[in-house]
Amino acid sequence: MQNFWCRQLGLAFVVFAMIACSAPVQRHDHLAQPAAIASSDQFWRHIDAAGGHDWFHLLNGSEEALAWRLAMIDSAHHQIDMETFLWKEDEAGQKILAHLLAAADRGVQVRVLLDDSFTPHQDLVLSRIAHHPRIQLRVYNPYGNRSGGMLSRMVFNLDDFLRVNHRLHNKTLTVDGWAVIVGGRNLADEYFGLHRDYNFRDMEVLAMGSGVASVSQHFADFWNSGWSVPVEATVFIKEGDEALVRLRQKLAAAVGDVQVADDTELGERWREAATGALPGKATLIADSPALEDPSREAPRQLAGQLVELINAAEKDVVLVSAYLVPTAELSDAIAQARARGVRVRILTNSLRSNNHLAAHAAYSGYIRELLQEGVELYEVRVDASDRQLYMRSPVAEKELGLHAKFMLFDFDRIFIGSSNLDPRSLELNTEVGLLIESEAFNSELRAAIAIDFEPANSWQVALDESGHLQWRGLNETLHQSPADSEFQRLEDWFIGLLPVDANM
Incomplete structure (x- = not known):
């Protein structure tokens, strides 16, 4: 036992020594x-x-x-x-x-x-x-x-x-x-x-x-x-x-020799x-780089503009985000859109398809609130029937996750970029994207993603008559998050108890 504690103290000493010796970055x-x-x-x-x-x-x-x-x-x-x-x-x-x-x-x-x-x-x-x-x-x-x-x-x-x-x-x-x-x-x-x-x-x-x-x-x-x-x-x-x-x-x-045409x-x-491309008008939406100290300069320019776009929507909003942990401003914008009668659909990852368990744990605390507001919520199936569209064959043993980040506002505007709808993207990291004003391009994108919302490719999350969560698929309905094991659900629940939202 004495040797064990000596080893632990020695390891702690090494760690703190390396921290102390790390050169400050200027x-x-x-x-x-x-x-x-x-x-x-x-x-x-x-x-x-x-x-x-x-x-x-x-x-x-x-x-x-x-x-x-x-x-x-x-x-x-x-x-x-x-x-x-x-x-x-x-x-x-x-x-x-x-x-x-x-x-x-x-x-x-x-x-x-x-x-x-x-x-x-x-x-x-x-x-x-x-x-x-x-x-x-x-x-x-x-x-x-x-x-x-x-x-x-x-x-x-x-x-x-x-x-x-x-x-x-x-x-x-x-x-x-x-x-x-x-x-x-x-x-x-x-x-x-x-x-x-x-x-x-x-x-x-x-x-x-x-x-x-x-x-x-x-x-x-x-x-x-x-x-x-x-x-x-x-x-x-x-x-x-x-x-x-x-x-x-x-x-x-x-990769062999490069062949350049x-x-x-x-x-x-x-x-x-x-x-064959479609016409439109593009406006850059982006955060600015840190100037003096990244620890004190929150890059929130993009986040504010995305909220404004949701606030300006009159009929229909589609939000596709790999990681969904709404900030207070985003939650308010979604709630106000629903109060105006705007249809809001969201596609994000399920517990099973999410490659960041902590991100799903943070998101799970917002599911009921979104559904009660009337949001139509979908989660990608890891075994999506049409996953061959996004990966090299054979696909039988391969799994699918969502990484896309784009939004459609009514039927004439689209945002495509790097930003997820979570505090890490909206408040910590720098992000960039294009706001494209084009009815034709909006229509093309809607057609392209229609397959992602089909029950063979995503779960629709809903509340049953008793107010319990359910995940509706093509031929089955689940009463708990789709997961690869009970242990994964336990991990998700435990991490959800921790104050991790701000860093997701």
């Missing part, structure tokens, strides 16, 4: 770089002429979303700006990296802004990427102590918790100042239907037109923030000229997309 001063502006290439001008207006192409399917991301990178002639919350070293992540390297090799300037949440054990690959002379990589709001995995990082940075709890959740890709992808997908297999066990239903939009400039400026604002730190100043792994060689060797072994083939693909 704002990084660097010269401001301008936002990308539309280049004068005939390649893009011919595509612009084919569209003839601001246009939008829905990236509904996972395979198409990855294919268009690679095509955008391959189409770049001058500059690529990419920001993301998560970037894994798996099939999808390595394909994207390989195409970025190929773009940089042919002279394209590449800027990548990556949040520091999911970078444990990635310092080596990040440092190797940054060795390319035409790739700049910055890490947003980096951890002071970078030891170990995610849990270790949180423990070793407890003295700086309020700062590191603020994260960049933005997801955009901008090419040559002409085209953008905005939406919910991170850069990993599960967001593109390639994971062997569990994949997400997600949503993005590919856009060209006047809205692109605002996305470019948004990226530049974050890129120039003092909290966007060059990876060279964050990661202390030093390799010589062999760093890039080793990276290329690893990518070649994983010529401008003629790429141009034809773009013109086909432009002529």
Whole structure:
């Protein structure tokens, strides 16, 4: 017993020593770089002429979303700006990296802004990427102590918790100042239907037109923030000229040689997309980066605008959010919408499909309130009958979760972006999205998601005649949350007792 307590005290000493020794992270001063502006290439001008207006192409399917991301990178002639919350070293992540390297090799300037949440054990690959002379990589709001995995990082940075709890959740890709992808997908297999066990239903939009400039400026604002730190100043792994060689060797072994189509083939693909896309007007809705201290600057610009959009709705609102934990302002907006007679439908994750148990535990406390207000509430089935639409075959042993973040307001406006409807997105993290005014695009999106609300693909949560919760499926009705085990329900109940809402 004495040895046990000695070991525990020794471990505690090591932890506190590492906390005490972690270097405080300061704002990084660097010269401001301008936002990308539309280049004068005939390649893009011919595509612009084919569209003839601001246009939008829905990236509904996972395979198409990855294919268009690679095509955008391959189409770049001058500059690529990419920001993301998560970037894994798996099939999808390595394909994207390989195409970025190929773009940089042919002279394209590449800027990548990556949040520091999911970078444990990635310092080596990040440092190797940054060795390319035409790739700049910055890490947003980096951890002071970078030891170990995610849990270790949180423990070793407890003295700086309020700062590191603020994260960049933005997801955009901008090419040559002409085209953008905005939406919910991170850069990993599960967001593109390639994971062997569990994949997400997600949503993005590919856009060209006047809205692109605002996305470019948004990226530049974050890129120039003092909290966007060059990876060279964050990661202390030093390799010589062999760093890039080793990276290329690893990518070649994983994904093979990159085959880039010529401008003629790429141009034809773009013109086909432009002529089949839908017109509309895009307005950027986004949070601003932290200026002086992330621990004291709540990024709530986007949250306020989303509430205003709900308040302005007259007939119909559809809210799709992977994680649903309504803030007080959001709860009031939904309640007032129902009081005005506005139909409100919500699609979110079930206990079984949610990849963050704590997020579901926090959400479960709001279910009854939403139903009593007359909200039509649906939860994604992990065994959705049509899940093959969002993942690579075979799908029999694979499960589905929801990761999409978009909203429809009446029949002429849509928001597609990175923001969930929870306090973490609305009050802690930075988020970005496009408000698109277009009856045609609204109609297309409604048609695309109709299948997600069908009883074979989602549970409708309701109150029975006695006021008890029930989950109605295609051929069955459950009287408790769909779960993979009773233990999962017990975990959900226990976590729900904890004051976790504010960090969800």
